[in-house]
Amino acid sequence: xxxxxxxxxxxxxxxxxxxxxxxxxxxxxxxxxxxxxxxxxxxxxxxxxxxxxxxxxxxxxxxxxxxxxxxxxxxxxxxxxxxxxxxxxxxxxxxxxxxxxxxxxxxxxxxxxxxxxxxxxxxxxxxxxxxxxxxxxxxxxxxxxxxxxxxxxxxxxxxxxxxxxxxxxxxxxxxxxxxxxxxxxxxxxxxxxxxxxxxxxxxxxxxxxxxxxxxxxxxxxxxxxx
Amino acid sequence: xxxxxxxxxxxxxxxxxxxxxxxxxxxxxxxxxxxxxxxxxxxxxxxxxxxxxxxxxxxxxxxxxxxxxxxxxxxxxxxxxxxxxxxxxxxxxxxxxxxxxxxxxxxxxxxxxxxxxxxxxxxxxxxxxxxxxxxxxxxxxxxxxxxxxxxxxxxxxxxxxxxxxxxxxxxxxxxxxxxxxxxxxxxxxxxxxxxxxxxxxxxxxxxxxxxxxxxxxxxxxxxxxxxxxxxxxxxxxxxxxxxxxxxxxxxxxxxxxxxxxxxxxxxxxxxxxxxxxxxxxxxxxxxxxxxxxxxxxxxxxxxxxxxxxxxxxxx
Numbered sequence: 001x002x003x004x005x006x007x008x009x010x011x012x013x014x015x016x017x018x019x020x021x022x023x024x025x026x027x028x029x030x031x032x033x034x035x036x037x038x039x040x041x042x043x044x045x046x047x048x049x050x051x052x053x054x055x056x057x058x059x060x061x062x063x064x065x066x067x068x069x070x071x072x073x074x075x076x077x078x079x080x081x082x083x084x085x086x087x088x089x090x091x092x093x094x095x096x097x098x099x100x101x102x103x104x105x106x107x108x109x110x111x112x113x114x115x116x117x118x119x120x121x122x123x124x125x126x127x128x129x130x131x132x133x134x135x136x137x138x139x140x141x142x143x144x145x146x147x148x149x150x151x152x153x154x155x156x157x158x159x160x161x162x163x164x165x166x167x168x169x170x171x172x173x174x175x176x177x178x179x180x181x182x183x184x185x186x187x188x189x190x191x192x193x194x195x196x197x198x199x200x201x202x203x204x205x206x207x208x209x210x211x212x213x214x215x216x217x218x219x220x221x222x223x224x225x226x
Numbered sequence: 227x228x229x230x231x232x233x234x235x236x237x238x239x240x241x242x243x244x245x246x247x248x249x250x251x252x253x254x255x256x257x258x259x260x261x262x263x264x265x266x267x268x269x270x271x272x273x274x275x276x277x278x279x280x281x282x283x284x285x286x287x288x289x290x291x292x293x294x295x296x297x298x299x300x301x302x303x304x305x306x307x308x309x310x311x312x313x314x315x316x317x318x319x320x321x322x323x324x325x326x327x328x329x330x331x332x333x334x335x336x337x338x339x340x341x342x343x344x345x346x347x348x349x350x351x352x353x354x355x356x357x358x359x360x361x362x363x364x365x366x367x368x369x370x371x372x373x374x375x376x377x378x379x380x381x382x383x384x385x386x387x388x389x390x391x392x393x394x395x396x397x398x399x400x401x402x403x404x405x406x407x408x409x410x411x412x413x414x415x416x417x418x419x420x421x422x423x424x425x426x427x428x429x430x431x432x433x434x435x436x437x438x439x440x441x442x443x444x445x446x447x448x449x450x451x452x453x454x455x456x457x458x459x460x461x462x463x464x465x466x467x468x469x470x471x472x473x474x475x476x477x478x479x480x481x482x483x484x485x486x487x488x489x490x491x492x493x494x495x496x497x498x499x500x501x502x503x504x505x506x507x508x509x510x511x512x513x514x515x516x517x518x519x520x521x522x523x524x525x526x527x528x529x530x531x532x533x534x535x536x537x538x539x540x541x
Contacts, residue, residue: 005471006450008443010479013436056241056436056481114439118396149395201396 012058014117016076017047017198018107020100021087022126022157023065028089030226032127032157035183041084042187043194050199051079057118059198062107066100067093076112095126097165098134101141108144119149121201123193127157127226130165142171151201155180155189158226181224227418228260229360231461232489235468236267239433241481247272250280250353251431251485254287256294264294265487266357269373269431271401272483275342275349278328282351285324286402289317290357299361306364306415313368314411317355321402325351352403356429358387360491365416365424370407371399372432377416377424378448385445387427388412399432418491426451426490433482437475451488461490 019040027033051059059079064072067090074085104122107113113120141147154166154177166177178193180186238249250270257263268286270279293316300306325348334343334350343349354371367387369375372394375387389412393400400410416424426448438444455464472484 005474006447006454007471007475008438008440008446010437010443010475011439012479014439056479115441116435116439116444 012056014114015057015059015198015201016062016113016117016120017059017079017194018062018064018104018120018122020064020066020070020097020104020122020124022067022095022097022128023087023089024067024093024095024128024131025089025091026095026128026160027157028091031183032226033087033089035186036125036157036190037084037086039183039187039190043190044079044082044084046191046195047079047082047198050195063087064100064103066096066103068096068099070096070099070103072103075107094131095128096132096134097124097126097130098132098137100124101134101137101169105137105141105144105147108141108146108150113146118201119151120146121151121153121193121198122147123197124152124154124166124169125157125190126154126166127161129160129162134165135168138168151197153193153197154178155186155193157186159224160226181226183225227360227363227423227491228494229257229263230260230490230492231455232257232263232265232487233461233465233468234265234485234487235465235472236485237469237472237476237483239476239480239482239484242272242483248280249483250283251433251483252280252283252287253485253487254291255487255489256291257489261299261360261362263358263360263489264291265427265429265489266290266355267373267429267431267485267487268353268355269371269433269483269485270351270353271399275340276352276403277338278350279353281328282321282325282348282402283353283355285321285328285351286317286353286355287357289320289324290355293317293320294357294359297359297361300364303364303415303417306361306366310366310368310413310415313357313366314370314408314413317357317368318402318408322348346403346405348403350403352401354399354432355402356431358427358429358487360418363417363419365418365427366413367416368411368413370411371401372435374428374430374432374435374444376428376445376448378426378452380423380425382449383422384448387416387424388414423493424491426488428486428488430486431482431484433476433480433484434472434486436482437479437484455490464488 047059051057061077061079061082063074064070065087152170154170156163156166156177156179158181163177178189180189232255234253234255236249236251236253250272252268254266266287268283270283272279354373356369356373356375359366367375369388376384377387378384391412428447435444472486476482476484
């Protein structure tokens with residue numbers, strides 16, 4: 001059998017970005033969930049621009065919400081078609097971050113993950129302390145091939161966020177959780193993850209030794225709200 | 227085992243056409259008769275910190291050609307393996323010397339010096355490298371960094387020729403420019419007189435591999451090249467079309483430069499294996515072997531003999 005061009009189907013290189021967003025009850029306080037929705041909505045055009053500038057890359061967005069349980073809100077959505085759907089904080093909802101890690105672990109092991117794609121970017125956003133025994137679930141996520149290789153970022157909303165969970169999740173001493181104590185800082189943190197960190201993870205540079213993206217500049221001066 | 231055919235092309239990717247950067251890849255294909263072949267592809271990183279990587283990739287392929295010139299015909303697997311293991315140090319040392327010489331002729335301008343290349347002057351020349359040396363009974367394969375080197379075997383399987391490397395992750399790659407680069411090479415030696423033999427060997431820079439979501443789609447190249455070759459009964463069609471295919475793939479997927487060398491191997495039918503001739507004890511034995519070979523090949527065989535092939539594309 002002969003055919004016109006050797007090799008199988010070609011495709012753009014897939015770059016998956018995952019946002020794991022806390023929707024526990026505390027996120028309803030002081031407008032945190034509203035600001036998170038606003039910031040995410042505002043960052044989408046920047047991600048679409050990043051893809052437009054890099055025709056060899058297809059960015060796909062995944063969002064999961066976690067409170068007492070974790071659920072996927074959207075999966076494998078091409079960023080060019082992505083529209084942010086507002087998340088709602090769940091009354092009485094706890095911060096069972098372990099459930100989020102379990103969903104991420106299953107996704108990283110899924111056959112849908114492209115063998116030759118870019119390492120995924122996974123961003124955990126939370127305002128509180130874990131209310132479950134998350135460690136075994138985190139370890140299981142980190143032990144998967146893509147979980148281990150993924151670029152992990154974390155945003156702590158307010159001073160009550162448990163930075164130690166976020167640090168363990170990032171699992172890289174060169175990357176620190178980003179603290180956001182007011183809406184401006186949250187916007188800046190989400191913009192950083194969705195553009196600078198994503199670009200570092202997925203835009204072809206030809207190849208150099210692995211280095212984490214430079215952290216965002218110091219938080220904008222402003223009153224702490226959270 | 228003898229070398230039947232070989233093809234090679236290097237194409238500038240659309241991303242470099244748009245940015246005005248030259249092709250950062252280099253490619254080498256050199257055959258010496260039917261029993262020796264040197265093939266290499268090297269991919270200059272092309273990032274802003276690696277602004278001389280087109281030269282770096284050219285140095286790598288040229289140095290490999292020069293090292294291969296001095297390699298002997300291996301008489302045992304052990305000997306081939308020992309040589310293979312010595313190649314990374316030689317290649318890295320010679321490559322660094324070449325960069326040092328280039329820096330004497332063309333030192334970095336003030337505006338080119340930054341923190342990265344002040345620490346590591348080799349960084350602007352950074353590149354990956356994939357090389358294959360075939361000498362009659364053995365193939366030596368060596369690779370540093372990303373890119374693809376695989377073979378279609380006589381049992382129909384297509385397999386990578388060197389072990390994988392977990393550090394090749396997205397944009398990150400090992401490179402000739404990094405400290406201790408010689409330790410980052412992956413090496414293999416293939417016995418070409420075994421039961422299951424490579425029929426087609428392919429070396430390609432990562433612009434090819436990045437165009438496929440899965441290994442299985444990429445590795446179809448092996449069997450497809452065989453099918454196309456058999457259907458069209460010739461290598462000329464393949465050679466002409468290779469440039470179009472690589473261009474098409476780069477345009478539709480990776481947008482990166484793609485360089486590829488592919489060559490066909492077949493079982494040696496001759497009784498006059500070079501080793502046999504070399505080890506023939508006296509002139510009478512040699513003469514008998516030569517007569518037998520002449521009889522087997524028939525008259526005017528030398529008109530059918532392919533010329534040596536040298537294909538050296540340096541961006």
